[in-house]
Amino acid sequence: MARDDAWSGEPTRREYLTYGGSVAGGALLAGCLGSDGESADSTTAATDSPTADDGTTTSQEADPYTVSMAPVGEVEFEAVPESWVAYDGGYADMAVALGHADGLNGIGYAGRYYTSVYDELPGVEVPSDALETNPEVRTKEQFYAIDADVHLYDPQMLINWFDWDQSDVDDVSGDVAPFFANLIFRRSDEWHDYRYYTLYEAFEKLAELFQEPERYEAFAELHDEFVASLQHRLPPAEERPEVFLTYEGTTEPETFSPYRLVDAGTSKKQWRDLGVTDALAGTDIENLSTSNRNELDYENLLEIDPDVMLVRGHERKSLAEFRDTVLAYMEDHPVGRELTAVQNGRVYRGGYLYQGPIQNLFLTERAAQQLYPDEFGAVTGDEELFDRQRVADIVNGEF
Template sequence: MRDDANRDESSNRTLSRRDTVRYGAAALGGGLVAGCTSVGGDGGETPQEGGDTDDGYTVGISPVGDVRFESPPETVFTRLTHHADMAFALGRGDGITALHAPDYYDGLWNQFVERLPGVSLDWSGLYSSWEPDKETLYELDSDVHLADPAWVTQHDSWSRSDIQEVEENIGPWFGNSLSDRHQEPPEWVSDYEYYGLWEQFELVAEAFRERERYRELAAVHDDLLADIEAGLPADADRPRTVMIAAMDLETIYAYTLSNPGFLTSHTRPLKPKDAFEGEIESGTIVDSETLLEADPEVILFLGGFEPSTDLSKMRENFESDSVTAEIDAVKNDRVFPQGARYQGPVLNLFQLEMTAKQLYPEAFGEWPDYVEGPYPEIPEDEQLFDRQRVADVINGEF
């Protein structure tokens, strides 16, 4: 470990180089207790931003509080993919310095990015940051840590003083992750606010000074949601559905479809019937008999787009097993791939379109027969959002 004198010298060089990113009294040094908005879920009031002055601007996010920036961040530390996708959507994809399981998610995200003309993404080889090492954060020297300090401190290797040290010597924290499924924050955090995916994206866009990019993508999202709402069939015509992840039939993880939190931001608007009827908590391991008892008409298979996943083999496993072969979704070839739960705005658009077609083909068009490779090419007149418009926003050409 480098000593404190060397750290201070490194910090001074950093602040001078990047024209500094500062933060206010309500930030982490104040105890990480300040909430910053009166919003929650997927609706509610517009998040509030602090005023601009000659020496910068202030943006607030829970659980950090108000963060003072003198200039928009360029290099970005992330842990979870919802934050990495936000930075990518705002044209900061090349500035990402860290990500959980970067090679895995690089492969998965690029399956979708393939359908955005002229857009590229490369997360391969980045620092894997699920349980970040503080010394590595010094080496990465990121302008902002787009991660939730309330989550980071759940790791035994991190304390509140470590969080404050990083804030003071490297760059501020600015992220919210416990909104994923409305998790309880640590005891020392009060007034934790839960955001919908696009609410948090708006705050991140404010921090990066990318209001117009956010507005353009939010308009695409709003149009997509409006089309979905207008096309939803009656309750009686919605299929019994489950979402699962499985390496084999011995270990099947079941996930909920409509509980609060941004993990369900692509299924909740589609209002499918929960085949488990609310009796299974998200992340529960279920066996084949339990799955057959629920007898879903549609199975959504998480990670089905990841390049190393053999979707056809998984379908064969379901069909050859004497128990799962009797499931309605298996008999009718309605086992469909999904991407990831920790989705940002770009993946959310694809997953809304994809899931709408998988659940309601009569209303939104048939989902193509997918086995492997990039997100399938869908005829332009059957697409539910404009790929070129999204690509232009990411590339700054709107």
């Protein structure tokens, strides 16, 4: 598709999906957000739409409805989107959880969308051909070529990370389909000056988008029961380990980018739910962000000396591969070997940067076994802390 043809400005999907207004100021939708930057409540008109056998609303005959989410504000849909593209694995996982895996047409960052969790869920899978064909959807040309019904991207992320202009956002949302998402994996970026959402708040917004309230409620109930069951078994706070979460993607780490567990982003949800103590508490070390790329060396870490180290950037490795490379290198390092976490073998993979509701269940289970093996079983063992079949049943509409 030629650039001039793709960006002619002629609406191609206005009859199907439209914004309730134009995005103003590069961040907020005029008239749809309050003065405090929080989005207005969404409204749904499809109350008497016909339903399929599994209880989901059929998209062909659904009435128009409106969904609201910062920073895009209100977005009107003439029918439930049948095809979608997501920037990160968290939003993709939400769509899969809601039973819409078949609509996946591409991803913004396939390298950080971990689909192996679905292998443990009978009947749940994602179209691998879409991920292989469109593994890094980030340009205007790609959005035009894919021609999806909705883009699960925070448009302000495209502006601040990939040098888009507001006019680029307006072109794609007007000519192809709207953007609908909020970057929620961390809360330390200065440009993100509008409302954040928790994992389940964002998940509920996508449930409104895809008209899947029953699946959302079923997941929320399962999640609440699961987390409560773990929290009931946690040791007293004074007996819990001090945890250092970091990013270092090499197998021979020399420096470490710090994450603060006090940051309320969704990427750290499992650690907060499990009541861990941030090893950086009481220090002036800031969270990794777009503007903060500071790193710590082994001497810095010795001053902190955490009980447990969680190293992100190695999720494609098995536990054994991680221990045979990253941990083995740290054990041989003249300073690294002095760390308490290294001496006790308590250096683990740090979990996904982007996680949705299905992935969060697996990561929370893994985190519980990493931190409290005496209570929940060894992370190398076979003990399961939540019901895989129940998760699969919700995704497949059998609940």
